[in-house]
Amino acid sequence: xxxxxxxxxxxxxxRIIEAxxxxxxxxxxxxxxxxxIAAQAEVSIGTIYNYxxxxxxxxxxxxxxxxxxxxxxxxxxxxxxxANVGDALDALVGIYIEHSLHYLSKEMWRQAMAIxxxxxxxxxxxxxxxxxxxxTEQIRALIARLQxxxxxxQDIDGASLGELIFNNMNMMFIEFVKRDKAGMPELxxxxxxxxxxxxxxxxx
Amino acid sequence: xxxxxxxxxxxxxxRIIEAxxxxxxxxxxxxxxxxxIAAQAEVSIGTIYNYxxxxxxxxxxxxxxxxxxxxxxxxxxxxxxxANVGDALDALVGIYIEHSLHYLSKEMWRQAMAIxxxxxxxxxxxxxxxxxxxxTEQIRALIARLQxxxxxxQDIDGASLGELIFNNMNMMFIEFVKRDKAGMPELxxxxxxxxxxxxxxxxx
DNA sequence: TTCTAAAATTGAGTCAATTCTGTTTTTATG
DNA sequence: CATAAAAACAGAATTGACTCAATTTTAGAA
Numbered sequence: 001x002x003x004x005x006x007x008x009x010x011x012x013x014x015r016i017i018e019a020x021x022x023x024x025x026x027x028x029x030x031x032x033x034x035x036x037i038a039a040q041a042e043v044s045i046g047t048i049y050n051y052x053x054x055x056x057x058x059x060x061x062x063x064x065x066x067x068x069x070x071x072x073x074x075x076x077x078x079x080x081x082x083a084n085v086g087d088a089l090d091a092l093v094g095i096y097i098e099h100s101l102h103y104l105s106k107e108m109w110r111q112a113m114a115i116x117x118x119x120x121x122x123x124x125x126x127x128x129x130x131x132x133x134x135x136t137e138q139i140r141a142l143i144a145r146l147q148x149x150x151x152x153x154q155d156i157d158g159a160s161l162g163e164l165i166f167n168n169m170n171m172m173f174i175e176f177v178k179r180d181k182a183g184m185p186e187l188x189x190x191x192x193x194x195x196x197x198x199x200x201x202x203x204x
Numbered sequence: 205x206x207x208x209x210x211x212x213x214x215x216x217x218x219r220i221i222e223a224x225x226x227x228x229x230x231x232x233x234x235x236x237x238x239x240x241i242a243a244q245a246e247v248s249i250g251t252i253y254n255y256x257x258x259x260x261x262x263x264x265x266x267x268x269x270x271x272x273x274x275x276x277x278x279x280x281x282x283x284x285x286x287a288n289v290g291d292a293l294d295a296l297v298g299i300y301i302e303h304s305l306h307y308l309s310k311e312m313w314r315q316a317m318a319i320x321x322x323x324x325x326x327x328x329x330x331x332x333x334x335x336x337x338x339x340t341e342q343i344r345a346l347i348a349r350l351q352x353x354x355x356x357x358q359d360i361d362g363a364s365l366g367e368l369i370f371n372n373m374n375m376m377f378i379e380f381v382k383r384d385k386a387g388m389p390e391l392x393x394x395x396x397x398x399x400x401x402x403x404x405x406x407x408x
Numbered sequence: 409t410t411c412t413a414a415a416a417t418t419g420a421g422t423c424a425a426t427t428c429t430g431t432t433t434t435t436a437t438g
Numbered sequence: 439c440a441t442a443a444a445a446a447c448a449g450a451a452t453t454g455a456c457t458c459a460a461t462t463t464t465a466g467a468a
Contacts, residue, residue, distance in 0.1 A: 008434095009446090034425060044448045049426065110321050118318035120382040129382070157401065164372050164398045171371035178324040178333070194368045197361065201405025212464095213416090238455060248418045253456065 015041040016051060020058045021103065029059060029111040053123060056115040060124030062103055063112045067131040070099045071138060078142045085151050086199045090192050092142055093169055096135070097184055100173070109177040136166040156202050168194055219245040220252060224262045225307065233263060233315040257327060260319040264328030266307055267316045271335040274303045275342060282346045289355050290403045294396050296346055297373055300339070301388055304377070313381040340370040360406050372398055 019040035023032035034055060038045045052058045073095045081088040104112070116128035140162030146152040172191050176182045223244035227236035238259060242249045256262045277299045285292040308316070320332035344366030350356040376395050380386045 012446095033423095045426085046428090046448050047446075050446065055425070110324070114318040114322035117314050117321070117378065117382060120314070125382075157397065160394075160398045161401055163394075164368075164401065167372040167375035167398075168368050171375050174321065178321060178329075190364075190367075193361065194364045194371075197365055197368065197405060198401070201401060237453095249456085250418050250458085251416075254416065259455070 012041070012043055012047065013051060016043065016048060016058065017061055021062050024059065024062070024108055025105055028107050029055075056111075056119070056122070057124045059108060059112050059115070060127055062108070063124075064127055064131065066100070066103045067135070069102070070096055071131075071134055073099060074135075074138050078138060078145055081142060081145055081149070083149075083151070085146060085203050086192070086196065088142060088146060088151070089165065089195050089199070090188070092139065093191055093195075094188060096169070097173070097176075097188055106177045106180055113174060113177070132166075132170070135170075136162055139166050150204060152202050153204055161198070161202065165195065165198065216245070216247055216251065217255060220247065220255060220262065221265055225266055228263065228266070228312050229309055232311050233259075260315075260323070260326065261328050263312060263316050263319070264331055266312070267328075268331060268335065270304070270307045271339070273306070274300055275335075275338055277303060278339075278342050282342060282349055285346060285349055285353070287353075287355070289350060289407050290396070290400065292346060292350060292355070293369065293399050293403070294392070296343065297395055297399075298392060300373070301377070301380075301392055310381040310384055317378060317381070336370075336374070339374075340366055343370050354408060356406050357408055365402070365406065369399065369402065 016037065020032065020037050023037055023040065026032070027036075034045055034048060037058070038048050041048070048058075052061070074092055077088070077092045077095060082091055100109070112124075112128065115122075116125050119125045120129065140158055143152060143156075143158045143162055143165075147154055147156070147158065152158075169191055172187060172194075176184075176187045220241065224236065224241050227241055227244065230236070231240075238249055238252060241262070242252050245252070252262075256265070278296055281292070281296045281299060286295055304313070316328075316332065319326075320329050323329045324333065344362055347356060347360075347362045347366050347369075351358055351360070351362065356362075373395055376391060376398075380388075380391045
């Protein structure tokens, strides 16, 4: 089954992603010309477009790597949350934020976000939406867990609350990547401050 | 003072915006070629670029019209809010949402949002951020008003709360424009549901 | 009225993403 | 081991946003 063709395919995918990731970081998204990516990956322009529908999809593949790592790291917190609602939320938010610039620069995030709103039905757009949904889901799972433990009132609408927290965090993150000078500690502190209002409302 | 030159300038601005608005709606943002906008406005391509730095800025001018109308309509609610926290928030949110597709189609919103994240330092990017800030400010003003009236607890951090409500609404609106099928009533209902958690927390 | 500098306009030219079409490589089959 | 169909590849051609040097128009001084 796994013939030459399949192996070469995987190999080329990897080469393209590696070349693109390096060039995006060095030269920025716009600065990284498809021609240069093709040259560095040692394939032709046509081949790149055979593998990815457009330049944005290449970036999309990198974003997907990042977010999936973040989701994985988040599982730990959900399974074993700090014994205090505020800290539990902060721990999860912290993981998301601290991991976020591992593969991606702020400029790359901006581009990725832009493309996902611009073309919500493209493969990347849909993948991005799915990733957002997974993150929302994870926050909901944390809340459900806290309800189980008895740290959050049972009568709270966990689904709406999860969405509310995710939406707020996500908007704050969008603003964070829009300003190159914005720092992570300030971002975390602001989100903590906002969540405090909710924490007061939902604690037992 | 207001000589021929100034009059022609205003006239051409208007022609370009009108031509662009019509074509954006008909053909979509990408579909509306600069050449076509120029032809319809009866100016040359170069002139368009003399008036606007790029295609996005033309859209930006239209967005600005829309949001400023919305802000104006919102002032009424802040001055005279319904005598109930949930209804007051819903009234303001309602105005924002119902007005939002007056000049702009969902596709145009998507493009506008995308550009504002992609190029946060461009004239349009900065203008868009300023508009968002004005909306946040208006929500904060409403909360302050409700605190005055005695409908919201005095010890609530109004600034953070306003941000939280705006961020959540804005993310919901982003998702709304990303899905062509999404409807306004569902959007409003979802936001109301999310705000309910807050309303319970902040009411006297 | 005539002249001149500044401002505005023009559209052909540039640049880079994407498409298209012919060629090459791989796989499946006899 | 041939060979035909299918898949992948290459890179030239296309397309459309944006630039820029040349030209035209305007404002105001003489």
